[in-house]
Amino acid sequence: MKDKKIAFIGAGNMAFAIICGLIKKGFSPAQIIACNKSNQTRRQELSELGITVNLSNKEAVKHADVIILAVKPQMMSDVCSEFSEIDFSDKWIISIAAGISIHRLETLLPSAKNIIRTMPNTPALIGEGVTGLFAKSHVNLTAKHFTETLMNAVGKCYWVEEECKLNQITAITGSSPAYFFSFMEAMQQSAIQMGFSEQDARDLVQSVALGATKLVAQNPDVSLSQLRENVTSKGGTTAEALNVFNQHNLTQIVNEAMLAVITRAEEMEQSL
Numbered sequence: 308m309k310d311k312k313i314a315f316i317g318a319g320n321m322a323f324a325i326i327c328g329l330i331k332k333g334f335s336p337a338q339i340i341a342c343n344k345s346n347q348t349r350r351q352e353l354s355e356l357g358i359t360v361n362l363s364n365k366e367a368v369k370h371a372d373v374i375i376l377a378v379k380p381q382m383m384s385d386v387c388s389e390f391s392e393i394d395f396s397d398k399w400i401i402s403i404a405a406g407i408s409i410h411r412l413e414t415l416l417p418s419a420k421n422i423i424r425t426m427p428n429t430p431a432l433i434g435e436g437v438t439g440l441f442a443k444s445h446v447n448l449t450a451k452h453f454t455e456t457l458m459n460a461v462g463k464c465y466w467v468e469e470e471c472k473l474n475q476i477t478a479i480t481g482s483s484p485a486y487f488f489s490f491m492e493a494m495q496q497s498a499i500q501m502g503f504s505e506q507d508a509r510d511l512v513q514s515v516a517l518g519a520t521k522l523v524a525q526n527p528d529v530s531l532s533q534l535r536e537n538v539t540s541k542g543g544t545t546a547e548a549l550n551v552f553n554q555h556n557l558t559q560i561v562n563e564a565m566l567a568v569i570t571r572a573e574e575m576e577q578s579l
């Protein structure tokens with residue numbers, strides 16, 4: 308585990324979150340190579356952590372045992388075309404890209420035998436991530452265990468049995484930190500309009516988000532609807548807020564948003 312060289316091809320927001328999470332969990336920076344073509348500031352940050360940042364994509368892949376493909380999906384084809392002469396048969400490939408199927412990766416890297424497709428999320432940065440994982444049945448068990456151990460270092464893992472489920476995982480955990488941030492932003496804006504300072508509004512909103520989330524996590528036997536009802540006094544204030552959400556059909560809005568993620572991921576699988 309700790310003797311494998313891991314190369315991140317693309318070290319933007321998501322890969323950086325994973326790398327920082329791994330280092331916090333005791334992985335050695337000497338094990339990690341990060342290639343980030345167009346972001347000098349990020350390269351500097353990674354270099355300060357002791358990570359090798361000065362190799363080309365091709366050199367990094369040649370040196371590495373495990374390659375984490377972490378560029379934008381639209382870049383994947385160009386990036387993989389640089390690797391045409393490299394033999395991937397003894398290397399393990401982990402893709403974190405949304406909407407790039409394993410079939411597509413097999414086409415882009417024909418010598419690769421062990422490809423694991425994952426869908427992480429940015430709370431990995433603080434060890435609170437969730438990663439969905441899928442691999443075809445022929446994939447080496449050790450490669451699967453390695454990937455699970457790696458992603459467990461930055462949060463929880465959830466294997467899916469069919470690849471299409473990863474697009475659902477994208478809607479449920481990959482994209483969804485942004486749903487919560489949007490909700491918090493809207494609350495912050497509302498508090499600012501009431502006259503609270505930006506900082507106070509943020510402190511108040513993040514405190515309640517943390518408190519509510521901990522309440523959920525620490526009461527696994529209490530349903531979410533019960534927790535909601537515990538706040539909602541009959542004829543009181545909360546009921547009025549929830550009425551507004553109901554009038555605008557929040558449940559349906561959330562459902563539509565999550566289905567839109569899946570549709571986009573499927574479109575990307577067809578077009579990229």
Ligand SMILES: NC(=O)C1=CN([C@@H]2O[C@H](COP(=O)(O)OP(=O)(O)OC[C@H]3O[C@@H](n4cnc5c(N)ncnc54)[C@H](O)[C@@H]3O)[C@@H](O)[C@H]2O)C=CC1
Pocket residue numbers: 316317318319320321322342343344345346349364377378379380382386403404405406426427428429481482
């Ligand atoms: N941001 C997120 O919350 C999540 C992102 N993902 C996936 O992670 C991948 C990366 O997404 P982000 O980190 O958000 O994007 P990003 O834009 O922050 O990172 C991509 C990085 O790749 C680098 N790059 C571009 N061309 C390159 C090349 N030819 N060689 C090496 N590096 C190159 C860029 O400099 C950039 O820093 C995507 O495929 C996305 O679907 C998956 C789960 C969650």
Ligand SMILES: O=C(O)[C@@H]1CCC=N1
Pocket residue numbers: 405477481482
């Ligand atoms: O927005 C995206 O496409 C990526 C995948 C999940 C989160 N960010």
